[in-house]
Amino acid sequence: MDNLMQIAMQNVNYGSIMPSLVLCIFGMALLLINVFLPRGKTTPASWIALIGLVVTAVFAARGWGDPQFGFAGHVALDKFASFSNIIFLFSAGLTILMSDEYLQREGYPIGEYYPLILFATAGAMWMASGTDMMTIFLGLEVLSISLYILAGMFRGQLRSNEAGLKYFLLGAFSTGFLVYGIALIYGVSGTTNVADIGMYLKSHPAMLGNPMTIAGMLLISVGFLFKIGAAPFHMWAPDVYQGAPTPITAFMSAGPKAAALVAFVRILILGLDGLQGDWTSLLWVLAVLTMTVGNIIAINQTNIKRMLAYSSISHAGYALVGLVAANQIGVSGILFYMLAYTFMNLGAFAVLVLAGKKGEENLTLEGFAGFGFKRPFLGVAMSIFLISLMGIPTTAGFAGKFYIFAGAIKAGYIWLAVLGVLNSAVSLYYYLRVMVYMYFKEPAEDYGWVTLHAGAVISIIISVVGVFYLGLIPGKVMEMARMALFF
């Protein structure tokens, strides 16, 4: 009995997992509440989910000045985790706001929808605050499994089924790579703790050249790059993004991507610091490849949802540039950029949610002809988000790209920054084309079916405010992002 007390009570610090714990509690409570809600009514559930997010935000923000560690060093709620948690909460909140009417319209008012989003967010938080490979890996699994279900949520739609199955099969495959990499690194260092791995490799420099270490680093990279959607592991992204329910696509392009990036940052910079020469040269090539592939294929798309999917691949490439730089400006630039990207991309998807008909066959470029004049509010909002995605000054997208490329230049990767800027120039073409269709084409119809639902409009307004706040006065948030770094 003594033994039992000893092991049961050790190292427990609920403060360190409080945000994800609150989300899980709300998620489970929602599952129960759903039983008592009348069938087809999901609005109360969405409000409860939003309350859960707000409560979580309070706990996440409280960790800012007061880092919490716990569970035998498996989890740390430091500033880095807190900042990332806020990104996840924004992406989940905006997603939930735009979801309710959408689910009603598409005919799938499903009770499991909101708990799964909360749970995916909790998984993302475990990834961001995990300081042990096991926590990070399990967080990734929690996040991914929720997303597999959410992507295939519309059971009657072939595209949604395809998205769910494709994401599941490829995701499980890539997880295998990640676990294999973790196992090899464990075999080298004898520990799964990220900081201890870094310490071991520092004190045993001979192991750095060991093929097992290199292979482990490469396999871990493959696992994360898949989740980020970087080329050449991006093949799943367009189909999954197009097939999944639109709010889920929005969520997937922001929250989980940010989660994979921050966990990747923690592992590479804290754990595999000694191999920096190897992974920078790898990521240099992949960043350029990702930006270019995403942008060039996006030019050819006529479906706007699919176009945004490819553009999200190229944005992952910009974020990787910050990781190649691996200095203060670059990595805090990643945090800033993911927050900015959350606002601009979720805003754009919220407009798509409102503009779509049932089944969303009309989300093509032609379907947006004259949209800007017939629906001025949505047209202006969409233009703002597209301008931000291009990276035009005064918007969040510009500030984010500026910091990331500044980091790359400071680290001496001038060519990488140049290629990044050139890629942004390429992306002007396909973003501007949507605006051309919205404002310079004769409207084919009067868009009478578009009704401004409160939830989606609120999420658009929050996104517009976020885009301009981060674009006009980026200093404060950038300062916080810099304080959030752990190195």
Add this chain to the structure above:
Amino acid sequence: MAAILFYILSAVALGATLICVTRRNPVHAVIYLVHAFFALAMIFYLFGAPLVAAWEVIIYAGAIMVLFMFIIMMLELAPDQTTEGPGWKRWLPVLLLSGTLVVCTLLLMFADAETASGVPRYYASPRTFGYALFKEYALAVEIVSFQLLFAAVGAFYVGRREKRKPRRAP
């Protein structure tokens, strides 16, 4: 001796997996996969983790593979038997693999602990294992339990039969 056993068992595991993924007949594939799991279990035992070895056999080779078989039979996936050549050719690889496994297992069981050890040996008793799991990896256990709950929710949702007329469940 342990090193030799390790290489033999690894070869069996790799070979069995390789044959498994090239089989047309899903039932045959499952049988080969069971061999691979047995070989892995023996490797775990060799490394001083008897509990993991037992679980490998009970959970993977036992429970999960039986479930696989069950589903294959339920879906009637097995193609007709004539596609895989004459009888002895079909039986040869599986007999070779299982024979090797049996010999290795007997050697491991009856060999002296001293001679069997060739690798740096750390014996993980169930007690040590339990301590590590619930002391070091307590959070991981909790996360897994959450994950299983939501995976079950998802499986239930995806597998639920659609009713023609939506009615409130009684």
